Amino acid sequence: xxxxxxxxxxxxxxxxxxxxxxxxxxxxxxxxxxxxxxxxxxxxxxxxxxxxxxxxxxxxxxxxxxxxxxxxxxxxxxxxxxxxxxxxxxxxxxxxxxxxxxxxxxxxxxxxxxxxxxxxxxxxxxxxxxxxxxxxxxxxxxxxxxxxxxxxxxxxxxxxxxxxxxxxxxxxxxxxxxxxxxxxxxxxxxxxxxxxxxxxxxxxxxxxxxxxxxxxxxxxxxxxxxxxxxxxxxxxxxxxxxxxxxxxxxxxxxxxxxxxxxxxxxxxxxxxxxxxxxxxxxxxxxxxxxxxxxxxxxxxxxxxxxxxxxxxxxxxxxxxxxxxxxxxxxxxxxxxxxxxxxxxxxxxxxxxxxxxxxxxxxxxxxxxxxxxxxxxx
Ligand code: NAD
Numbered sequence: 001x002x003x004x005x006x007x008x009x010x011x012x013x014x015x016x017x018x019x020x021x022x023x024x025x026x027x028x029x030x031x032x033x034x035x036x037x038x039x040x041x042x043x044x045x046x047x048x049x050x051x052x053x054x055x056x057x058x059x060x061x062x063x064x065x066x067x068x069x070x071x072x073x074x075x076x077x078x079x080x081x082x083x084x085x086x087x088x089x090x091x092x093x094x095x096x097x098x099x100x101x102x103x104x105x106x107x108x109x110x111x112x113x114x115x116x117x118x119x120x121x122x123x124x125x126x127x128x129x130x131x132x133x134x135x136x137x138x139x140x141x142x143x144x145x146x147x148x149x150x151x152x153x154x155x156x157x158x159x160x161x162x163x164x165x166x167x168x169x170x171x172x173x174x175x176x177x178x179x180x181x182x183x184x185x186x187x188x189x190x191x192x193x194x195x196x197x198x199x200x201x202x203x204x205x206x207x208x209x210x211x212x213x214x215x216x217x218x219x220x221x222x223x224x225x226x227x228x229x230x231x232x233x234x235x236x237x238x239x240x241x242x243x244x245x246x247x248x249x250x251x252x253x254x255x256x257x258x259x260x261x262x263x264x265x266x267x268x269x270x271x272x273x274x275x276x277x278x279x280x281x282x283x284x285x286x287x288x289x290x291x292x293x294x295x296x297x298x299x300x301x302x303x304x305x306x307x308x309x310x311x312x313x314x315x316x317x318x319x320x321x322x323x324x325x326x327x328x329x330x331x332x333x334x335x336x337x338x339x340x341x342x343x344x345x346x347x348x349x350x351x352x353x354x355x356x357x358x359x360x361x362x363x364x365x366x367x368x369x370x371x372x373x374x375x376x377x
Pocket of ligand 1: 259
């Protein structure tokens with residue numbers, strides 16, 4: 001069976017769905033691997049590197065012969081038309097609000113898997129693209145902030161005088177936030193963080209940052225069984241805003257990462273809060289693609305709001321593409337491995353498998369995922 005690793009057609013996507021390691025692994029699983037020419041260039045992987053790992057270099061037309069297509073982004077209509085009916089396509093599908101695109105994959109007879117729907121259970125940890133990519137986004141957010149900040153982050157005591165340490169405040173201490181905390185600490189900043197989930201408190205402290213939150217009864221119950229945050233009440237939000245307003249005025253860099261599954265990102269930083277910060281301070285909104293945590297943050301732009309730089313880069317994992325691709329490719333191949341029969345070394349899809357059920361959008365000509373119009377059990 002043939003696995004095709006596509007070159008991403010989106011100009012803003014530097015990542016690739018295959019690495020040297022993942023090609024070797026696919027070969028050992030019994031697949032023939034075709035990599036579209038130039039697919040890895042923006043992730044610093046040369047065609048020759050893939051070839052050495054056992055892949056054949058092909059063109060987009062080779063997708064037609066593939067049993068499995070690996071991608072970063074959901075295929076376009078044009079790409080879908082180039083796949084054979086019955087092919088397995090695995091990507092970050094961005095399924096919410098994209099019903100038409102899902103229907104098109106169903107109509108084309110594809111078995112489409114959305115990697116971001118992978119359950120966050122122990123067995124699937126090595127396939128968790130949300131975590132692998134958010135971790136790098138958290139790191140990159142600090143690098144982006146440091147770049148825009150016209151001062152040093154660490155305290156430097158020199159013969160010519162002392163540079164004070166930057167104060168960094170991280171809002172939302174999930175996967176991205178915790179890595180942002182760790183990265184800012186490594187750069188010598190004085191770091192604080194907030195979250196609405198009590199479990200975050202200890203994690204923040206263990207990274208050497210100060211935890212700041214309204215710790216009332218609602219806070220104690222803010223984590224869902226799935227480990228995510230609930231949307232907080234108006235009353236809580238007001239208390240949180242008052243606490244944050246006071247704290248933010250003293251910060252040099254603020255990095256926001258707060259998300260609530262299936263909801264717009266909570267608004268955590270208001271224009272008034274931005275106005276209270278010192279000129280030259282930097283705010284990074286990692287939630288900008290989901291509506292934004294910061295008032296005035298613009299998707300895909302670095303703007304100045306009253307002397308404060310507000311960073312709203314899109315696709316932040318793609319800004320650290322070479323690293324992001326390595327981890328993403330590993331997530332994909334680990335998932336694909338679960339679909340390969342150990343005896344026959346052939347694809348043996350089990351639609352009843354927990355991971356397959358959670359991530360399969362389309363199969364056999366229909367939409368199968370209940371969250372996107374598939375039949376509920
Ligand atoms: P996320 O991306 O959904 O949200 C980022 C953070 O924002 C979360 O910590 C959330 O609590 C926080 N947040 C939401 N609303 C907020 C508000 N109003 N104010 C401040 N903060 C707010 O979260 P995530 O990074 O995907 O992680 C969510 C949870 O899942 C964490 O507990 C994480 O440890 C857990 N997790 C488990 C696994 C696993 O077991 N395999 C893998 C990854 C993550």
